Amino acid sequence: MSDPTPTKAPEAPASDSAPVKASSGIMPFLRKIGVENVALVFAIIALAGVIGSQNASFFKPANIAAIGNYVVIMGLLAVVQTVVIIMGGIDISVGSIAGLSSVLAGMIFASSSNWAFSMIVPLAVGAVCGLFNGCVVIFGRITPLIATLATLSSYKGIAQLVSNGRAQGYTGADPVYIFFARGSVLFIPALVWVLIIVAALIHVMLRYTRVGRDIYAVGGNDMAARLSGINVNQRILTVFVLAGVVAAIAGILITARTGSGQPVSGSEGMEMLAVTGAALGGAALRGGKGSIISTIFAVILLGVLMNGMTLLGINPFWQNIAQGALLISAVVIQQLSSGERRVGLPK
Amino acid sequence: MTDSTPALEAVGITKVFPGVRALDQVDVKFFAGQVAALMGENGAGKSTLLKILHGDYVPDAGTITLNGKKVTFNAPAAARKAGLRVIAQEPEIAPYVTVAENMYLGRFPTHAGFVSQTEMERDAAVDLERLGFAGLLNPTDIAITLSPAQRQLLEIVRALIDDPQVICFDEPTSSLSDHEIDALFACIRRLRDEGRAIIYVSHRMREVFQIADSVTVLRDGKLVGTREVEGLGEQDIIQMMVGRDLSNMHQREPYEPGDVRLRLENVTTDDVRDISLEVRAHEIVAIAGLVGAGRTELALAIAGDRPVRSGTILVDGKPLVSKTPQDAIERGVGLAPEDRKGSGLVMIRTVRDNIILATLKKITRLGFVSDKKEADIAAAQVERLNIRTPSLRQRVENLSGGNQQKVVLARWLAGDSQVLILDEPTRGVDVGAKAEIYKIVDQLAANGVAVLVISSELPEVLGIADRIVVMQNGHITGELTRAEATEEKILALAMADQLTSATTQPGEKR
Numbered sequence: 001m002s003d004p005t006p007t008k009a010p011e012a013p014a015s016d017s018a019p020v021k022a023s024s025g026i027m028p029f030l031r032k033i034g035v036e037n038v039a040l041v042f043a044i045i046a047l048a049g050v051i052g053s054q055n056a057s058f059f060k061p062a063n064i065a066a067i068g069n070y071v072v073i074m075g076l077l078a079v080v081q082t083v084v085i086i087m088g089g090i091d092i093s094v095g096s097i098a099g100l101s102s103v104l105a106g107m108i109f110a111s112s113s114n115w116a117f118s119m120i121v122p123l124a125v126g127a128v129c130g131l132f133n134g135c136v137v138i139f140g141r142i143t144p145l146i147a148t149l150a151t152l153s154s155y156k157g158i159a160q161l162v163s164n165g166r167a168q169g170y171t172g173a174d175p176v177y178i179f180f181a182r183g184s185v186l187f188i189p190a191l192v193w194v195l196i197i198v199a200a201l202i203h204v205m206l207r208y209t210r211v212g213r214d215i216y217a218v219g220g221n222d223m224a225a226r227l228s229g230i231n232v233n234q235r236i237l238t239v240f241v242l243a244g245v246v247a248a249i250a251g252i253l254i255t256a257r258t259g260s261g262q263p264v265s266g267s268e269g270m271e272m273l274a275v276t277g278a279a280l281g282g283a284a285l286r287g288g289k290g291s292i293i294s295t296i297f298a299v300i301l302l303g304v305l306m307n308g309m310t311l312l313g314i315n316p317f318w319q320n321i322a323q324g325a326l327l328i329s330a331v332v333i334q335q336l337s338s339g340e341r342r343v344g345l346p347k
Numbered sequence: 348m349t350d351s352t353p354a355l356e357a358v359g360i361t362k363v364f365p366g367v368r369a370l371d372q373v374d375v376k377f378f379a380g381q382v383a384a385l386m387g388e389n390g391a392g393k394s395t396l397l398k399i400l401h402g403d404y405v406p407d408a409g410t411i412t413l414n415g416k417k418v419t420f421n422a423p424a425a426a427r428k429a430g431l432r433v434i435a436q437e438p439e440i441a442p443y444v445t446v447a448e449n450m451y452l453g454r455f456p457t458h459a460g461f462v463s464q465t466e467m468e469r470d471a472a473v474d475l476e477r478l479g480f481a482g483l484l485n486p487t488d489i490a491i492t493l494s495p496a497q498r499q500l501l502e503i504v505r506a507l508i509d510d511p512q513v514i515c516f517d518e519p520t521s522s523l524s525d526h527e528i529d530a531l532f533a534c535i536r537r538l539r540d541e542g543r544a545i546i547y548v549s550h551r552m553r554e555v556f557q558i559a560d561s562v563t564v565l566r567d568g569k570l571v572g573t574r575e576v577e578g579l580g581e582q583d584i585i586q587m588m589v590g591r592d593l594s595n596m597h598q599r600e601p602y603e604p605g606d607v608r609l610r611l612e613n614v615t616t617d618d619v620r621d622i623s624l625e626v627r628a629h630e631i632v633a634i635a636g637l638v639g640a641g642r643t644e645l646a647l648a649i650a651g652d653r654p655v656r657s658g659t660i661l662v663d664g665k666p667l668v669s670k671t672p673q674d675a676i677e678r679g680v681g682l683a684p685e686d687r688k689g690s691g692l693v694m695i696r697t698v699r700d701n702i703i704l705a706t707l708k709k710i711t712r713l714g715f716v717s718d719k720k721e722a723d724i725a726a727a728q729v730e731r732l733n734i735r736t737p738s739l740r741q742r743v744e745n746l747s748g749g750n751q752q753k754v755v756l757a758r759w760l761a762g763d764s765q766v767l768i769l770d771e772p773t774r775g776v777d778v779g780a781k782a783e784i785y786k787i788v789d790q791l792a793a794n795g796v797a798v799l800v801i802s803s804e805l806p807e808v809l810g811i812a813d814r815i816v817v818m819q820n821g822h823i824t825g826e827l828t829r830a831e832a833t834e835e836k837i838l839a840l841a842m843a844d845q846l847t848s849a850t851t852q853p854g855e856k857r
Contacts, residue, residue, distance in 0.1 A: 208718070210711040217704055220693030227652060227684060227691075228705040228758065229676035288695045 036282040040297035044304055051308035058311055065189055069257070071303035072191045073098070073250045075296065077270050078277030079199045080246035082295045083206065085278050087239045088219035088287025089137065089144035094247040095270035096155035097129045099263050101251025103159045106169030106261020115176040123248045129155055130244020134237040152271065159263040172259030180256035191253060198246060203292040215239060219287025276323055277302055279330040286338075302326070352415045354379040354544035355400070355431065355513045360409035362395055362568075369395040370406070371568045377513065382535060382545040384559035384576070388588055388838070389638050389803040392568040393548055397515055400546075401426040401433040413513070432511035436518045438502035440490045447471035447486040450505050478507055479534050483527065495522040503531065507538070514538065515546040520554060521639065532558055550637050550842055552581050564588055582835075585842075589805065589834035599789050601813045601829065602629040607664070608797035609680070609766045611649070614658035618644035619821045622658070626766070626797040631788060633800045633812030636841045641821040642801045643685050646768045649799075650682035651675035662766060676705060681764030683755045685771045685801070691755045692743050699725040699739040701754050705762040728757035732787060749780020756787055767791060770801045785811055805834045817841050 052058045077094045084091045101122035109118035129151070136147040171177035183190040206212035214235050217225040226232050254266040280298035283290025302323075309319055340346065353376035362370040370392045377383050387393050398404045400411065402420025411418055413429055420426040423433070440449055447468045448455070455462045456470065471486035480500055484493075493501065499522050506514065516535070520528050535558060539545055547559055555562060556576060564571040564587040571587045605628030614622040619641040626632045634642045647653045649660060651669025660667045662678045669675045672682070684690045692701055702725040703710070710720040725739050732753045736746055743754055752772060759767055769788065773781045788811060792798055802808050808815055815827045817840035825840040 208716060209714045210707050210716055211714065213700070213703075213707055213716055216696060216700065217693050220696050221690070223684075223690035224693050225704070227650065227672050227682055229671075229673040229708070230704075231671065231673060284695065288693060 034282075034291065034294060036291075036294050037297055040281070040294065040301055044297065044301050047301065047304050047308065051304070051311060055308075055311045058308065063307065063311070067300075067303045067307045068189055068192045070307060071299050072195045073253060073266065074270060074273045074277060074302065075195045075299040076198055076246055076250040076253075077274035078281075078295050078299050079195075079202055079292055080243045081271075081274040082278040082281065082283045082290050082292055083202060083215065084144070084239055084243050085275075085283040085285060086206070086219045086287060086290040087215045087236065088222065089236070089239070090275065090285070091130075091133060091144065091148045091240065091243045092271040092275065093129070093133060093148040093151040093155055094243055094250075094274055095267045095272075096152045096159065097126050097244055097247035098251035098254060098270060099267035100129070100155050100159040100162075101126050101248035102254040102267060103163045103168050103251075103261040103263045105252045105255040106167070106171060107162065108169075109171050109174065109177075109255075109261075110169030113174075115171075115174050118171075119252050122252055123245055126244040126246075126248025126251070127241050128244070130241040130247075131237060133244070134240030137240070138233050138236055156264060156268070163261065163263045165263060167258070167263075167265070168261040169255075170260055171255055177256045177259075180253060181259070191257070194249065194253060198249065199292055199296055202242075202246075206292060211235065211238065216288055219284075219289075221288070272323060272327070273302060276327040276330065279327060279334070282334075284334060285331060351378065353377055353412075354414060355546075356412045357396075357400065358410050358412075360396065360399060360406050360411075362399060362404060362406050369568050370399070373409070373565065373568070373570045375563055375570065375573070377544045377546055379512070379542045379544045380539055381560045382539050382547055382558050383573075384555040384562045385546055385548045385565070386550070386555065386562055386584060386588060387565035387571075388805065390567075391565040391588070393565055394517070395568075396565065397433050397517060397546075397548065400515065401431055427509060427511070430510075430512040431515075432506045432509060432513070433515040434503050434506045434517060434519060436521065438498040440493075440498050440501060442489075442491040444490060445486065446484055446488050446490060446493070446501060449490050449501055450474065450486075450508060452505070474508055475504065478504055479530060479537065480504055483530060496524060496527045499523055500527060500531070503534075507534075511543070513544045513546070515548070517548045518550065519547075520549065520551065528554075552584065552842055555584070556581075562587075581839075585835050585838050589838055599785070599811060601631075602792055604628065604630045604813070605795060608662065609649070609799065610661040610664075612659045612661070614645075614648065614660060615656045616644060616648045616653055617656065618653070619648070619818075621822055622818075624816050624823065624826075626799050628765075628795045628797050629792050630813050631792050631798045631800060631811055633802055633808040633815045634818055635802065635805065635808045635815055635837050636818035638803060639820075640818040640841065642818055643770055645818070646682055646684075646770050646799070646801055649675070649768060650680060652682075676762065676764075679763070679765035680768070681705065681759035681762060681766070682768045683752075683759060683770060683772060685774070687748075687751055687755060687775075692751060694744040695742060697740045697742055698729065698734065698736050698746070698754055701743050702728050702757045702761055705758050709762075724761050725757075728761050731760070732757050733783065747777070747780070749776040749783070752776055752780070752784060753787070756784070760791075764796065766797045766799070768799045768801070771803065772800065773802070773804070773807060781807075805837055808832075808837065809834065819843055 048058070057063055077098065081091060081094065104122040104125055105118050108121050109115065112118060133148055133151055136142055137144050140147065180190050185193055206215065214225065214230045217230060218232050218235050222232050251267060255261050258266060277299045278290065278295050279285060280301065281290065281294035283295065305322065306319055309322065335346065355377040357373065357375050360370050360373045373396065385393055395404065399406045402423050402425050405421060413431065418429060441452060450471050451467055456466055468486045475481045475484055475486065483500055484497055484504065490498070490501065499519065503519060519531060523531060535545055549555055559576050561573055561575050562579065562584060563573040564584065566588060607625050608628050610625040611622050622645060624632070636642050644653060648655055651672040651674050662680060667675060667678050667680070688694060699721065703721050706724060707716060710717045722739065729736065729739065734750050734753045734757065736750060743751055746754065772788070773784055776784065788798055788800065800811060809832055813829050815832050815837060816823055817825045817827070817837055819841055824843045827836055
């Protein structure tokens, strides 16, 4: 616990926005990185310390890489979930879209042996799935939670239907798929690079582009956004399509990692981890607030926790309980500070 | 008749909200067997008084006595139990159950825990007959299928079943047609003759003269007085309602009006009818009227948020047809909405984000927002409007009401709007910030902006407007120049009683 400061320092510039003024003192510094991020980093370090002291193999490069790989699928979904949550929505169908994409990638590769084609089609299908979610929400006037709860079931069903419920195709001999599964660049696994690139792009979109600014405004107050000339419906559709596409990327990576298209294995239940990651990273479930960097820290924390529980031989069923407990505590902390009266159903 | 003990008496009622003294040492008495009208402008304190009487608010000072006994209600349920009932203006109805179930909500007749639907419907029919609404409401109808008028009656019936001794009606006729008003008035007279005390809040002069025995007028949270209706004229009541001290209200010098910037020709929307008006460059036009006159809805229609059903909106001489507010903004029309928190500001975002919101398009290159231009624009507006904030990155929710309002104005100044609609720009704003906002509005006019101000505060209207358009019940009832306008004249137009409710269309709002 005495080494957090040197470990933390390199993370500071990675955070965001660099106002020119250099002010002294620890508080402005903390505020710049974000209190949430500091808390998450401390939690990661503390957790790693506890796990590492019980089981030394935790710090072995192979285990670190395993954590990295474990975190990628969840991380992709959590990052895009953060965007949906910032916009004031939620998309719990991402796991099913990932499963559908995984199966499609496997099947299309099996029949065409063309890796590019087998990736593009699932991406397009992911986009269509997202578009459908957005249309149900906007034109059907159904809350995102219910709309995507319905499509969570339907998309999973489609994946099971086209695959007959079984793993499909074999991509384990294709060099591109092998690269994504086991390759590495600059000592970092290719899978992790995918997460880094997607997260960086989405971070840039949220922080520096008009679409990103609009998303924060829509999530913070959609009426104010509309009266300020923002095309609210278009932004909502964009975000759901983005969620579908990123979920499809996650699905393709599942196929690469396992060597075949998986209708449910590897993707089922991922929506839960995605929402937990975003909430733990401080994204406000009422919308308008959240950051990709915090979500990434939260995902790493989740990854370390799950890995540690496995290493320490804790009954895997406890992992589900721990995930649920984490989600509830993350959201309860948010809601308690909102000052809302505790009467009736929360809005 | 006044020497008996009052059924309900309030003495020295004071209620202070942050920045406003909503009620100040108000003494009122209401007697059994009498209908007392409670009147006053918007914000005079009527609603606050009603809320205190039935336990929604706890007064900061003062006592309430019911039939000679001192009472303190800490919840509406307690007031109800003691025999005092306030009938809300907006009916609270459970939509998918029957009229009978709505009537007995919370006290269903039960046998061993089971509700008997037939028994309830029988009771409902009896109660409706007793109250005189038998022909107007059917116990077995599902509430959602009722007309707005029937819902209002249902709300009234529900309150009367309890047999309350003191009944407050808060603008009960706003959605009723003449036929239903007659039934309501017959019912009120019967209740009065049975020896109950009735408090009747309304803006409609005609009704007050029809039904009330006495009139109590509030102004700026203070009691002006109580008079017998007998021998009183409309002018006397208006006289009591106005007459605020205008000396501290600054008078601005009007500018020479330029070309017509905004022109409405017979604009009709779902909420307003046949609106024609124009605002010139360098001109400030106010729309006065009571709450519910349709002013906000008109503003939203001009800003492109509500569809225009017929008529034309012209901006700088060219027609403006807006599908969304985006279209209006592109033509230079900006709206600072009435509900700052609900539809004006993104409260959890920063001052900078909020100021820049309507200008993002202009400072975006290839999809990327220029950080520097953004900061420059926001900083310039903060300086220009003297917005007191520790930094541009402060969240708007942490600012005071006045500074929040300035952020909303800054958004449109940053966007260089040429037609600006300000809906209640000084609501919930302290006196100092009010003066600053008036100054900003004046500067805008000096710069050639056409400003349309919606305000319920008459001194404000008289202080800043060059011309005043008065609306009532969805249409314009008159227009006054600055020279001829007085509080009395505006109020008389705002309350003008042209066969009011016959024009209410059923099912207009949602």
